Every structure is written in C-alpha cells, then in structure tokens.
Amino acid sequence: MTNELIDFILVSVALLGIGIYGLAVKRNFIRMLFAIEIIINAANINLVAFGRFLPHSGGQTLALFSIAIAAAEVAVGLSLIIVAYRMYQNVDIADFRSLKG
Amino acid sequence: MADATFLALTVITIGSAIAALEMRSLIYGSIALMGTLGGIAGFFLLLDAPFVALFQLAVYVGSIAVLILFTVMLVKRELIFKKIEDKRRKFAGIGLMLVVMISLGAVFLDSGIKTMITDEPPVDFRDIGADFVTYYWPALILMGLILAGTVTGALVLARREDVENDQRAN
Numbered sequence: 001m002t003n004e005l006i007d008f009i010l011v012s013v014a015l016l017g018i019g020i021y022g023l024a025v026k027r028n029f030i031r032m033l034f035a036i037e038i039i040i041n042a043a044n045i046n047l048v049a050f051g052r053f054l055p056h057s058g059g060q061t062l063a064l065f066s067i068a069i070a071a072a073e074v075a076v077g078l079s080l081i082i083v084a085y086r087m088y089q090n091v092d093i094a095d096f097r098s099l100k101g
Numbered sequence: 102m103a104d105a106t107f108l109a110l111t112v113i114t115i116g117s118a119i120a121a122l123e124m125r126s127l128i129y130g131s132i133a134l135m136g137t138l139g140g141i142a143g144f145f146l147l148l149d150a151p152f153v154a155l156f157q158l159a160v161y162v163g164s165i166a167v168l169i170l171f172t173v174m175l176v177k178r179e180l181i182f183k184k185i186e187d188k189r190r191k192f193a194g195i196g197l198m199l200v201v202m203i204s205l206g207a208v209f210l211d212s213g214i215k216t217m218i219t220d221e222p223p224v225d226f227r228d229i230g231a232d233f234v235t236y237y238w239p240a241l242i243l244m245g246l247i248l249a250g251t252v253t254g255a256l257v258l259a260r261r262e263d264v265e266n267d268q269r270a271n
C-alpha cells in the first residue's frame with residue numbers, strides 16, 4: 001500500500017473544514033444538511049483509515065454503525081425540513097424564529 | 102507518497118463537496134453531494150475496506166442522496182435556485198474553514214503518524230461479521246431499534262396534516 005495514513009487524514013481535515021464553512025455560512029436548511037453529511041463522512045474516512053493502519057477490525061465496524069445512524073439522522077432531518085417548509089413556506093433558517101429558545 | 106488514484110479521488114471528492122455547497126441550484130448541489138459520497142466510497146476501496154465501500158454506495162449514494170433529491174423536489178421552484186447567505190458571514194466562514202484546516206493539519210503533520218505506513222494484510226470482512234455477532238451484538242440490536250424508531254418518527258412528522266392548517270389559522 002503506497003498511500004500513507006497522513007494522506008487520508010489530510011483529506012478528512014479538508015472535508016471537515018468545508019463542512020464547517022457550510023454550517024457557518026449557509027442559511028438554507030437543506031444545504032446545512034449537506035454540510036453535516038460531509039462532516040460525518042470525514043469522520044468515517046478517519047475511522048476506516050485508522051482501522052486499516054493499526055490494523056484492527058474495529059474501525060470498519062464503527063464506520064458501519066456510523067453510516068447506519070447517519071441514515072436515520074438524515075431521515076429525521078428531511079422530515080423536519082418538510083414540516084418546517086409546510087409551516088413557513090421557506091427553507092431559510094432565519095425564518096424559523098419561533099424555534100428560538 | 103500518494104498515488105494517482107488517490108489524487109484523482111481527492112480532487113473529485115473535495116471539488117464536488119465545494120460544488121454541493123456553492124452551486125446555485127439545489128438539485129445540482131445534491132447531485133454533487135452524490136459525487137462526494139461516491140468519492141469517499143472510493144477512498145474506502147483504497148483502504149482495503151470493500152464491504153464498507155459497498156455499504157456506503159448502497160446507503161449514501163443509493164438512498165440518502167435520492168431522499169434528498171425528492172425533498173428538494175417538494176420545495177418551491179424559486180427557493181431551489183435562490184442562494185441564501187450574506188457576504189460578511191461568507192468571509193468569516195472562509196476564515197473559520199482555513200483556521201480549522203491549517204491548525205488541525207499542522208497538528209497532524211507534526212505528530213508521529215506522519216510516516217505511518219503498513220505492510221500488514223487488510224482486515225478480512227469475515228472478522229467484521231464475527232465482531233457484529235459476538236462483541237457488538239447489543240449495539241447492533243440497539244441500532245436496529247433506533248433505526249426503526251427514527252424512521253417511524255420521521256414518517257409521523259412528515260405526515261402531520263394539522264401543521265399547515267394551524268399555520269394558516271395564524
């Protein structure tokens with residue numbers, strides 16, 4: 001295997017940075033969900049990469065758990081988007097003021 | 102040193118991640134997100150984890166991306182093409198992204214994992230199956246229950262008919 005662990009980690013750091021940028025800048029609910037997905041996938045790359053280089057099967061097992069839980073999270077997130085869109089006819093999170101604590 | 106496949110996958114993954122967030126149309130954005138998720142499946146293949154790569158393709162590219170596309174289709178046409186962001190926030194966000202990338206990258210480059218390579222054989226996927234049914238079986242059952250619960254919750258939330266009428270009354 002010619003690739004080093006640090007290569008995969010740097011890709012994952014780049015994806016994490018892009019995801020944080022998306023969460024900070026975008027006000028569209030759906031785009032923020034994209035950013036969350038990118039961050040989760042950056043974490044998954046780390047899990048599998050460390051599992052490969054140690055080597056230990058735990059990395060891949062945890063990545064599979066993480067993918068399954070992320071699927072559930074997206075389902076709930078999208079249904080929240082649909083409910084909020086029905087209430088406000090918009091996907092701008094600045095309009096969801098009644099959700100403020 | 103990274104090989105050509107790795108570099109190509111990096112360009113595809115990071116390029117389509119930026120495109121997913123920056124493209125004007127949400128539909129093209131979600132297709133670009135599919136590219137990112139597919140690129141990450143490619144990374145899993147490079148890491149000798151074909152089982153996780155196929156799982157990623159089936160769950161993320163196959164179902165989540167399609168679910169997102171369907172949700173985008175439910176949104177009004179002008180909202181799909183409207184970019185909602187303000188300029189000042191954008192510069193702050195780019196600064197935050199660079200700070201995160203540079204600081205975390207410097208920490209990792211400075212650490213002992215910089216030259217970590219392996220000659221060990223990859224983990225057999227049969228080991229993963231054995232792990233699931235021996236060591237992780239309570240977590241597996243819990244995960245099944247959580248999935249069932251969340252999907253039921255999502256359906257109940259999305260089916261609520263009274264939300265629209267309440268809002269109209271206000």
